[in-house]
Amino acid sequence: MLQYTIRRILLIIPTLFFVALITFTLAKMAPGSPFDKNPDKPPSQATIDRWNRYYGLDKPVAEQFAMWLGNVARFDFGVSITRQRPVADIIGQGFPTTAQLGLQALFLSLAVALPLGIVSALRQNTIVDYASLFFATIGTTIPSFVIAIFFIYIFGVGLRLLPFVGWGTPQHMIMPTVILSLGSAAFLTRITRASMLEAVRQDYVRTARSKGLREQVVIVGHVLKNALIPVATVVGPAAAALITGSFIIETIFSVPGIGREYIRSIVALDYPVIMATTLLYAFFIVVANLTVDLVYGMLDPRIKVGK
Amino acid sequence: MADLLEVNDLHTQFFTRDGVVHAVDGVSFSLAAGETLGLVGESGCGKSVTALSLMRLIPQPPGKITEGSIVFDGQDVLKMDDDDIRGIRGNNVAMIFQDPMTSLNPVLTISRQISEALELHLKMDKGEARKRTIELLELVGIPSAKKRVDDYPHQFSGGMRQRVMIAMALSCNPKLILADEPTTALDVTIQAQILDLLKNLAREFRTAFILITHDLGVVAGMTQRIHVMYAGRIVEKADTGELFANPKMPYTWGLLRSIPRLDERRKEKLIPIEGLPPDLIAPPTGCRFEPRCQYRRDICREKEPELAAVPNAKPDHEARCWGTQNVPGGGWLVATDWRREVGDTSVIEEIRRGDDTAAAGE
Amino acid sequence: MATATTHAQERAAELNVLVRRQRSLWRDAGYRLMRNRAAVLGLAVIVAAALMAVFAPVIAPYDPTLQNGKVGNFEPVWTGSKYTSPDYVLGTDVLGRDMLSRLIYASRISMVVGFTPTLVIFTLGIAVGLSSGYFGGLVDQVLMRITDVVYAFPDFLFLLIIVASFRNSAFGLLLDGLVLIFVALAIVGWVGVARLTRGQILQLKEREFTEAARAIGAKPARIMWRHLLPNALAPLIVSAAFSVPGAIIGEATLSFLGVGIRPPTASWGAMIQQAFPSFSTNPWGVLLPAVSISIVMLAFTFVGDGLRDALDPRMKT
Numbered sequence: 001m002l003q004y005t006i007r008r009i010l011l012i013i014p015t016l017f018f019v020a021l022i023t024f025t026l027a028k029m030a031p032g033s034p035f036d037k038n039p040d041k042p043p044s045q046a047t048i049d050r051w052n053r054y055y056g057l058d059k060p061v062a063e064q065f066a067m068w069l070g071n072v073a074r075f076d077f078g079v080s081i082t083r084q085r086p087v088a089d090i091i092g093q094g095f096p097t098t099a100q101l102g103l104q105a106l107f108l109s110l111a112v113a114l115p116l117g118i119v120s121a122l123r124q125n126t127i128v129d130y131a132s133l134f135f136a137t138i139g140t141t142i143p144s145f146v147i148a149i150f151f152i153y154i155f156g157v158g159l160r161l162l163p164f165v166g167w168g169t170p171q172h173m174i175m176p177t178v179i180l181s182l183g184s185a186a187f188l189t190r191i192t193r194a195s196m197l198e199a200v201r202q203d204y205v206r207t208a209r210s211k212g213l214r215e216q217v218v219i220v221g222h223v224l225k226n227a228l229i230p231v232a233t234v235v236g237p238a239a240a241a242l243i244t245g246s247f248i249i250e251t252i253f254s255v256p257g258i259g260r261e262y263i264r265s266i267v268a269l270d271y272p273v274i275m276a277t278t279l280l281y282a283f284f285i286v287v288a289n290l291t292v293d294l295v296y297g298m299l300d301p302r303i304k305v306g307k
Numbered sequence: 308m309a310d311l312l313e314v315n316d317l318h319t320q321f322f323t324r325d326g327v328v329h330a331v332d333g334v335s336f337s338l339a340a341g342e343t344l345g346l347v348g349e350s351g352c353g354k355s356v357t358a359l360s361l362m363r364l365i366p367q368p369p370g371k372i373t374e375g376s377i378v379f380d381g382q383d384v385l386k387m388d389d390d391d392i393r394g395i396r397g398n399n400v401a402m403i404f405q406d407p408m409t410s411l412n413p414v415l416t417i418s419r420q421i422s423e424a425l426e427l428h429l430k431m432d433k434g435e436a437r438k439r440t441i442e443l444l445e446l447v448g449i450p451s452a453k454k455r456v457d458d459y460p461h462q463f464s465g466g467m468r469q470r471v472m473i474a475m476a477l478s479c480n481p482k483l484i485l486a487d488e489p490t491t492a493l494d495v496t497i498q499a500q501i502l503d504l505l506k507n508l509a510r511e512f513r514t515a516f517i518l519i520t521h522d523l524g525v526v527a528g529m530t531q532r533i534h535v536m537y538a539g540r541i542v543e544k545a546d547t548g549e550l551f552a553n554p555k556m557p558y559t560w561g562l563l564r565s566i567p568r569l570d571e572r573r574k575e576k577l578i579p580i581e582g583l584p585p586d587l588i589a590p591p592t593g594c595r596f597e598p599r600c601q602y603r604r605d606i607c608r609e610k611e612p613e614l615a616a617v618p619n620a621k622p623d624h625e626a627r628c629w630g631t632q633n634v635p636g637g638g639w640l641v642a643t644d645w646r647r648e649v650g651d652t653s654v655i656e657e658i659r660r661g662d663d664t665a666a667a668g669e
Numbered sequence: 670m671a672t673a674t675t676h677a678q679e680r681a682a683e684l685n686v687l688v689r690r691q692r693s694l695w696r697d698a699g700y701r702l703m704r705n706r707a708a709v710l711g712l713a714v715i716v717a718a719a720l721m722a723v724f725a726p727v728i729a730p731y732d733p734t735l736q737n738g739k740v741g742n743f744e745p746v747w748t749g750s751k752y753t754s755p756d757y758v759l760g761t762d763v764l765g766r767d768m769l770s771r772l773i774y775a776s777r778i779s780m781v782v783g784f785t786p787t788l789v790i791f792t793l794g795i796a797v798g799l800s801s802g803y804f805g806g807l808v809d810q811v812l813m814r815i816t817d818v819v820y821a822f823p824d825f826l827f828l829l830i831i832v833a834s835f836r837n838s839a840f841g842l843l844l845d846g847l848v849l850i851f852v853a854l855a856i857v858g859w860v861g862v863a864r865l866t867r868g869q870i871l872q873l874k875e876r877e878f879t880e881a882a883r884a885i886g887a888k889p890a891r892i893m894w895r896h897l898l899p900n901a902l903a904p905l906i907v908s909a910a911f912s913v914p915g916a917i918i919g920e921a922t923l924s925f926l927g928v929g930i931r932p933p934t935a936s937w938g939a940m941i942q943q944a945f946p947s948f949s950t951n952p953w954g955v956l957l958p959a960v961s962i963s964i965v966m967l968a969f970t971f972v973g974d975g976l977r978d979a980l981d982p983r984m985k986t
Binding site for chain 2: 204205208211213220
């Protein structure tokens with residue numbers, strides 16, 4: 001188990017290396033320079049040369065990548081081209097906001113999905129079940145930015161109940177958090193419900209009933225324990241979905257997090273920021289998946305982790 | 308002697324999209340304390356549903372017990388409230404299921420799964436329950452039970468898991484065990500061991516049991532009486548010895564023809580019964596076996612026979628067949644020699660000898 | 670394995686879930702799909718949207734890029750405000766272009782973006798997955814390594830980076846950015862299909878009918894094509910049914926973020942992006958394309974769910 005964990009942790013490094021390599025290669029293949037943003041007033045060649053030297057863009061590509069890697073190892077992510085600020089500063093400033101948004105959304109989606117999925121499976125084909133299926137279908141089907149539009153129209157523009165620009169007060173957090181959580185909540189509800197339905201019709205549940213156990217004991221002690229294992233395995237992908245969802249939500253609601261910064265850097269081809277943020281996201285996703293795999297190994301006795 | 312179990316006119320139905328399935332359609336039988344009974348028939352004849360009905364474990368919906376009574380130990384199971392029936396399940400009546408690979412909970416330890424019933428019904432504390440669990444595992448022949456008690460089901464082989472199921476069923480000293488095809492999912496070599504274990508322990512604990520199987524060869528030597536089921540009904544009832552010596556119903560003959568044997572000494576080919584059991588949504592109005600029966604006459608299609616005493620047989624031998632009943636238009640099978648009809652009877656002879664030895668040993 | 674299946678069947682028979690008529694798997698699935706009202710509705714919506722896309726020039730009252738030159742935009746007629754015009758039923762956008770015509774033309778983008786990459790993704794993914802699953806070896810090794818990396822690279826992140834990188838290249842400008850979106854979606858999508866196919870093949874390869882085919886000397890290509898693929902098809906079809914709306918969402922989101930379809934071409938995502946800054950004053954410019962996307966998405970989901978339930982009744986969720 002320990003050996004397996006260590007191996008998995010070490011595997012993070014090559015994975016991140018490839019992510020960085022792909023991102024770097026793609027960014028280098030991009031035509032156009034981040035400096036010619038204003039077509040009416042192109043910067044002089046001398047200025048461009050100076051900037052190129054400053055950002056090390058005059059060196060061969062391989063050397064640039066090596067240099068970049070070396071810097072990253074020292075937690076130096078370079079300087080944003082369009083903002084003229086260290087990337088580490090930009091990320092450091094946005095990170096708490098993004099982390100708060102993401103965690104709130106993750107907890108909210110679990111808090112909604114687990115009870116909803118369980119109840120709708122136990123009350124299959126009742127109004128509760130149909131309502132949760134409806135919610136799950138909407139949430140997994142309609143893209144978050146479209147749902148955001150409807151929310152803003154109803155609660156922001158129409159009822160004027162909630163602000164929809166900026167971040168800070170609890171009121172500001174409600175819409176971004178709810179909408180960001182919606183997709184994952186819907187997805188997890190579906191999985192929980194399906195997994196419960198699968199578990200309740202297993203033979204061992206009948207065995208448990210044949211022992212004379214109370215229905216609550218059968219559900220909690222026998223069904224849930226099995227049904228939640230598949231759910232745990234998709235919390236990783238759900239977390240990844242939250243991360244990518246946060247770009248869009250932060251952009252729509254002008255939330256000052258890394259997601260909005262990321263989209264800005266993508267549009268502006270600000271690749272020091274693109275590189276650093278991509279790497280950061282990849283890191284979180286790898287760690288989330290690793291955690292889930294290890295938890296899975298602990299939850300399911302049939303999985304012999306490390307063998 | 309008051310019977311331990313008395314089932315009267317039991318009807319269990321499943322309400323499906325295609326119609327109402329009459330899975331168990333008027334089954335009656337009784338069982339004395341400590342008595343053993345074999346319930347035999349093809350897949351889909353309603354034997355498992357009968358067993359599940361006895362414990363009220365029919366999934367509802369779509370299933371429902373629509374008629375009849377099940378009197379266990381003087382109480383009607385069908386009239387009990389949920390708490391009372393739970394007090395009986397696992398405590399007075401226990402069940403062993405067909406597939407030990409899926410009938411144990413994969414994420415709970417063996418210890419947990421057996422102790423559960425002990426703590427619930429016998430009010431043992433955790434320590435006592437664990438001690439008793441280890442004793443039970445030793446009793447069913449699990450080697451180094453003390454070490455293995457904390458293992459999970461996947462760490463056991465199929466045969467070992469079925470032993471665990473038996474330990475679980477015996478845990479609260481039930482008066483009745485329902486064993487639903489307990490060996491079907493197991494290797495042939497393991498089957499005999501498990502059957503022996505079940506028989507010996509039931510005798511030791513003086514537990515009545517109902518053994519459900521599709522294989523007449525399995526019940527021989529296991530149970531005192533045999534009820535043959537077909538299409539939701541009991542079609543022949545007899546003592547085990549009587550049934551093998553003097554089977555009456557053509558369906559039973561078909562089952563006898565299809566007993567497999569391991570050593571392939573059977574001279575003729577195994578002959579399966581031709582055709583499929585009838586659709587239980589709209590069963591035939593006459594004898595339910597009539598469409599597949601090679602001895603049928605017009606009367607069979609017109610009217611369904613009752614389960615009635617068979618002439619020239621032991622008094623408690625009954626069959627649901629016009630051919631064996633001395634009624635106008637019936638009785639054409641009374642004098643038929645079943646041995647000629649079945650063909651190779653060597654397996655049956657062997658089973659009978661084994662059964663006699665077993666009986667003599669008692 | 671065999672015994673387990675027979676037991677499952679016996680069990681099913683025991684509980685009298687009777688299979689009364691033997692129908693072929695596909696006909697049976699088609700029958701179940703057609704009995705699913707939501708799926709039929711979804712299918713109808715998709716067919717309507719496809720027809721709308723094909724006949725856009727005939728149906729649309731105006732050129733979608735024509736600016737009417739009037740100051741300020743019209744609102745849809747049902748709002749009853751004074752800024753409406755009977756000539757523009759759904760109003761105009763801020764540049765004075767007819768909303769209805771733009772919405773109709775935008776359906777072309779969604780339909781093309783939905784189906785084209787899916788075709789590429791499944792052809793490529795199935796080919797790689799088949800050979801990886803059947804032969805193992807180098808292809809399999811490489812596929813699994815790629816999978817590891819892609820696992821850490823969420824689809825949308827990858828999509829964004831590819832699109833951002835090539836947006837300004839000559840290639841990125843083809844068909845107003847549409848070609849780049851195709852390619853990016855295909856690059857991101859094929860790995861998942863390859864993985865799904867591989868998993869299926871690995872399972873099927875161990876089954877008796879494959880053994881039997883091999884025993885009678887069937888060539889690998891024949892085994893793959895005649896024995897493995899047909900049996901792996903059901904989950905692949907379901908996955909394709911969800912891949913189409915996935916691609917449509919991808920395009921819409923990219924365009925909404927301003928890195929997708931280039932103006933003046935109409936796409937629902939791009940329309941939202943252009944109208945979003947004036948959402949408070951002119952909500953219809955945003956709401957109408959948003960509603961269009963929602964309807965098409967729901968239609969695809971209904972069909973996808975219906976297909977899944979029809980092809981694998983046990984998986985009914």
